[in-house]
Each structure stands twice: as C-alpha cells, then as structure tokens.
Amino acid sequence: MTTSEKPLILISNDDGYHSNGIKTLVSFLSDFAEIVVCAPESARSGYSCAFSAADFLKLKKRYNIPGCTVWSCTGTPVDCVKIALEVLLSGRRPNLIIGGINHGDNSSVNTHYSGTMGIACEGCMKYIPSIAFSNCDNDTEANLSHLRSYVREIVKRVLTNGLPKGVCLNVNFPQVEQFKGLKICRMGYGSWVDEVVTRSHPLGYEYYWMVGSYRNDEPNATDNDRWALENGFVSVTPTRIDVTDYELLNKLKSWEE
Template sequence: MIKAKQPTILVVNDDGITAPGIKALMHAMKDLGRVVVVAPDSPQSGMGHAITIGKPLRLDRIELYDGIETYRCSGTPVDCVKLAVTKIFKGQKPDLCVSGINHGLNNSINVLYSGTMSAAVEGGIESIPSVGFSLDDYTMEADFEPCIKFVKEIAVQVLNNGLPIGTVLNVNFPVGDKIKGIKICRQANAKWAEEFDERMDPYKRPYYWLTGVFQNNDKGEDTDVWALDHGYASVVPVQFDMTAHHAVSVLNSWKFDVQ
C-alpha cells in the first residue's frame, strides 16, 4: 500500500517567534503534517502588508522547538512568507499556510491593519490555501487551549477542500473555555474612533499615544462582531482583489472631458 504524502504546513505570525500564540498553533499543526515555522524575530503587530525594501533581511535557522524546522526572520510577517516560499521551499509551495494565533482580535476593520492576516493574505497571493487565527486576549498569559480543536478542524477542512481562488480565511475566537461553535460570517461595518493622547517629554516636546474606542455600527446577526459577542468563533472569507466591482458601472457613467 502506498502511504499518502504528508502535507507541509507553513506557520507564521506577527507577534514574534517566541510568542505563546505561535507555539499553540505550531503544536496544533504537528498532528496534521510536516510543520515549518518562519516568524519575525520581534513583535510586528499593526504592520499590515508592509515589506522590507530598503535594507537587507536576515533569515536564520534556529533550534527553538524540538522536532520543528524553525526560522527567525528580521523582517515583517509578509517578508516571512515571501522568504519561506522562495528560499526555504524553493518554489515548491506548502499545502497550507496558517498565521497566528494572534494575541488580540482581527475582526471587522482590523483585518486591514493586521500583520497576522497580511501574512495569510500573502500566502493566498502565492496560491497557498491560507488561514489567519486570532484570539480575543492580548496578554502573554492567554489560554489558547479552548481554540485548538477548532483550529485543527478548520485546517483539516482547508487541506481536504481547498479554498476558492483569491480567498483566505480570517478566523477569530472569543476568550473563554466555552466556545459554542463556528459561524461563517461577513466582516462587520465597525471601526475604531481614534484619538491621540498628547503628552510632553522632558524637553517639552509633544509626543502621542494612539488610543481609541471600538464602535460597531452594524446591527446584523451575520457579522464577525455578532458571532464573537455571542460566544462563537467567526470565520470570514477575505479576498485580496480590492476592486469595488459594484462601483465600476457607476464610474463608467461619468463623462470625462479629457482625451
């Protein structure tokens, strides 16, 4: 009997190579295939889809986790995926890319700023089925154990079924040990009402801390915010084609007077 090929799984994150969240994700994936970890050498939260273009990148293999091929990268989460594909896998794409588990939610508008999700999106751009995972707990003491069975189940479904072309999954978990199940959702119309807390340094020069309050303007019961508020894991299919297709016909109705 011919043994089925073991899938190869790329594990990345934005919280850094030693973050508890990536350890939880890595151990969850060990049961599903060959795991390769490539992660930033320091926290990169809020980096979005940034790439490094003005300075050299370092990619070092390290012995950090027993039995796991692990690399530390000096760049952004997206750099990690790019280097993994070109230098580690030598163009032989992994079967799955998983990012996280992030310390803190990446629901609604947060997906645009998230290094966790941008790493998953980069995987999708490379035609790798990709998923970003996040937990509603920003602390380094976060308990990821209640998420693990859901993480595994979602990963298995993606390995078995693939994903629609141009799509990655954004998965968020509520905090606590009683996750009710999984809801397929749309992204809520919600955003941060941001402010900057102005302070003075010892030389009387102002500096600023970004603060804000999360505002949900969406009352729908099919959103990621609603699912999380009601104890469910939210799964939102995200596309990286950012064309507003519904607006094309509107713009085509404009009368441009230049030639």
C-alpha cells in the same frame, strides 16, 4: 506516513517566533503535517501587508519549538512569507500558509491593519490556500488549548477542499472558555476612535502614543464577525484579495460613453 507524504504548512505570525500563540498552533498540527515556521524576531503587530523595500533582512535558525523547523526574520510578517517561499523551502510549495495564533482580535476593520491577516493575504496572492487565526484574549500567556479542535478541523477542511482563487479565511476566537459553535459571517463595520494620546517629555517637547478604542458602527447587526464574537461564537470570514466594487464598476461604465 513519511514526512514527505505529510502536507507542508508554512506558519508565521506578527507576535514573534517565540510567542505562545505560534508554539500552540504548531502543537495542534505537527502530528499530521510537516511544519516550517518563519516569523519575525520580535513583535510586528499592525504591519498589515508591509514589506521591507529599503532595508536588508537577516535569518536565524531557532530551536524553541519542537516538531518543526523554525526561523526568525528581521523583517515584517509578509517578509517572512516571501523569504520562506523563495529561500527556506527551496522551491517546495506549501499546501497551506497560516498566520497566528494572534494574541488579540483581528475582526472587523482590524482585518486591514493586521500583520496576521497580512500573512494570509500574501499567501492568497501567491495562490496558496491561507488562513489567519486570532484569539480575542490579549494576554500573551493565555491558555489556548480549547482552540485545538476548531483549529484542526478548519485546517483539515482547507487542506482537503482548498479555497477559491483570491480568497483566504479570517478566523477569530472569542475570549470565552467554551464556544457556542462556529459562524460563517461577513466583516463588520467599525471604527477606531480617540486614537492619539499626547504627552509632554521632560525635555520640553511633545510626543504621541497611538492607542484608541474600538467602536461598533452597526451594533444591531447579527450577521457579522463582531456579533459572532460578542455572543460566544468562533467567527470565520472568507476574505477576498480583489477589492473591486463590481456593482459600482458596472454603474461607472457609463463614464466610458
């Protein structure tokens, strides 16, 4: 099979072009896909769908990952997708866009903060099938080799079958050595609490760290991503770009009368 016959996959992340997760992801897929990486030059966690509206961007070609073309970008994860599609790929349309593999959990409400999910959402808004892969282990040097078969299977299924318009996949791996299987599940409800820590600077002013801890707001639920992860399953959550509440929309139609 020639390079031109292989599916084209655009990969980005929010941990930086040099991260262990993105290198591992490329190694999982480079034998059957042509891969272009465009990722932030440094960590951009928590950037969600942010893009650079008030600053210029710079690209730099990198040579740190074998089996693919690598570029770093000074912007956000979403900037990386936008600039790759319009500049680096010269009009070629990827068969798939992937964010990850992220070092850290992006289930539940983390979905809304995640730069990894921002990548998948941006691809989805461009009507390109998109997946976000995240691993619950925050260790940036964690061994991710046991994710290989699941990542490859999910990618191949999406390449073969596509995804509905306006839907991307949020895939999270629990921090275990052996998975119990895969669960297709909804996003769980949770909250971040105790999010601000105040410190006193030696020069006499106060400064703040954004930290916090996650609270599961439906601990008895067994059909969501948090339950799946806490019980050793890989969670796959189909995620919609259209955030309209159609049930309430129909009820509010009476306002028009």
